[in-house]
Amino acid sequence: MNIYLDNASTTKPCEPAVSAAFYCMVENYGNPSSLHKMGIEAEKVLNDTRRAIASAIACAPESVYFTSGATESNNAAILGAAEIYGRRKRKIVTTSIEHPSVAEPIKRLEELGYEVVRISPNRSGEIEYEDIISAVDDNTCLVSCMLVNNENGYILPIKRAFMAIKRNFPECITHCDAVQGFLKIPIRANEIYADLISISAHKIHGIKGVGALIMKKGIRIAPILRGGGQEKGVRSGTESVPLIAGFGAAVSALSPTLQQAIKNAEEINEYLRSRLSDIEGISINSKQDSCSPFIMNISVERIRSEIMLHHLESKGIFVSSGSACSKGAKSSVLKEFGLSDRLIDSAIRISISRETTWGDIDALISGIRDGQEKLLK
Numbered sequence: 001m002n003i004y005l006d007n008a009s010t011t012k013p014c015e016p017a018v019s020a021a022f023y024c025m026v027e028n029y030g031n032p033s034s035l036h037k038m039g040i041e042a043e044k045v046l047n048d049t050r051r052a053i054a055s056a057i058a059c060a061p062e063s064v065y066f067t068s069g070a071t072e073s074n075n076a077a078i079l080g081a082a083e084i085y086g087r088r089k090r091k092i093v094t095t096s097i098e099h100p101s102v103a104e105p106i107k108r109l110e111e112l113g114y115e116v117v118r119i120s121p122n123r124s125g126e127i128e129y130e131d132i133i134s135a136v137d138d139n140t141c142l143v144s145c146m147l148v149n150n151e152n153g154y155i156l157p158i159k160r161a162f163m164a165i166k167r168n169f170p171e172c173i174t175h176c177d178a179v180q181g182f183l184k185i186p187i188r189a190n191e192i193y194a195d196l197i198s199i200s201a202h203k204i205h206g207i208k209g210v211g212a213l214i215m216k217k218g219i220r221i222a223p224i225l226r227g228g229g230q231e232k233g234v235r236s237g238t239e240s241v242p243l244i245a246g247f248g249a250a251v252s253a254l255s256p257t258l259q260q261a262i263k264n265a266e267e268i269n270e271y272l273r274s275r276l277s278d279i280e281g282i283s284i285n286s287k288q289d290s291c292s293p294f295i296m297n298i299s300v301e302r303i304r305s306e307i308m309l310h311h312l313e314s315k316g317i318f319v320s321s322g323s324a325c326s327k328g329a330k331s332s333v334l335k336e337f338g339l340s341d342r343l344i345d346s347a348i349r350i351s352i353s354r355e356t357t358w359g360d361i362d363a364l365i366s367g368i369r370d371g372q373e374k375l376l377k
């Protein structure tokens with residue numbers, strides 16, 4: 001049986017998501033833009049999912065725009081906001097630990113002449129909200145900061161930073177990549193002072209290929225995809241009704257039990273920490289008090305990440321080496337957090353889900369111990 005501990009890469013779609021998607025493929029397959037009954041039935045799915053997301057994140061349903069995933073949401077938010085708000089204000093503030101789907105569009109804007117300030121973690125591996133606030137000035141059109149880092153689970157002080165920025169510079173647009181936080185830590189859109197929020201279905205037991213951009217009323221972005229004017233012109237292209245139905249079903253299934261899920265994740269995280277601390281040669285790269293309980297980055301000293309990853313795989317245990325998105329390339333994000341090359345070379349990311357059991361952790365621990373015995377010989 002597989003022991004899947006790579007949930008920050010993607011999660012197993014839950015049964016309600018799969019059934020809802022299936023129904024939309026075999027029965028409710030109309031185009032939501034069609035004026036007839038089948039179109040209206042399909043449009044109802046979109047609006048139901050908008051309402052489910054809105055109630056999970058405390059925003060207006062009309063603020064939810066569907067995209068193909070968080071990579072698109074991030075690109076649309078950053079490139080789209082810069083086009084509208086960055087004509088005269090040419091500065092962008094971000095962090096040095098963003099996911100590539102934020103870092104790359106910002107790099108592109110830098111090539112086009114924007115000034116970019118990237119805030120790095122301090123010596124204790126934390127982003128100081130004062131650093132973000134003081135980097136913003138009258139010339140800043142956009143601030144983009146993630147909520148939870150995907151490589152080590154670190155939770156950024158978004159609320160404190162964005163609150164001060166919106167107070168001092170109300171015209172500066174705030175964007176948050178909340179992919180690893182949505183339905184994993186409590187988030188209320190109106191309390192984090194983000195004008196734009198990106199989320200993705202496949203990280204919360206929905207299906208790959210759908211996400212949302214949550215855009216506050218009154219904010220505008222220039223669309224990247226132009227065409228038929230779907231999603232109020234923010235994102236043209238026929239909406240993927242099955243994937244959106246699955247997204248809504250996953251959100252509705254997960255959100256009522258969020259508090260319980262967090263408590264369980266904290267207990268499993270604590271158990272994992274205590275078991276790991278019994279093993280020699282392990283460094284835990286995620287601090288308990290400042291990281292999401294769903295992600296733990298560790299280094300098994302003197303064993304390269306991929307070697308340990310494949311050893312665990314041979315026992316049916318699946319983890320990631322650093323960030324799965326970087327396909328094993330050395331992580332610049334972990335370097336930013338102050339990890340030595342030695343620790344980065346041996347870093348693995350363990351990311352749990354609501355389905356993870358204590359037995360899974362026991363299997364992982366014995367897999368790591370066994371790996372040390374065999375691979376360190």
Ligand code: PMP
Pocket residue numbers: 008009068069070071072099101146148149150177179180199200201202210211325
């Ligand atoms: N942002 C973060 C923090 C992520 O972890 C990911 C997924 N690895 C993305 C964005 C991209 O999401 P998607 O796969 O939906 O494009």
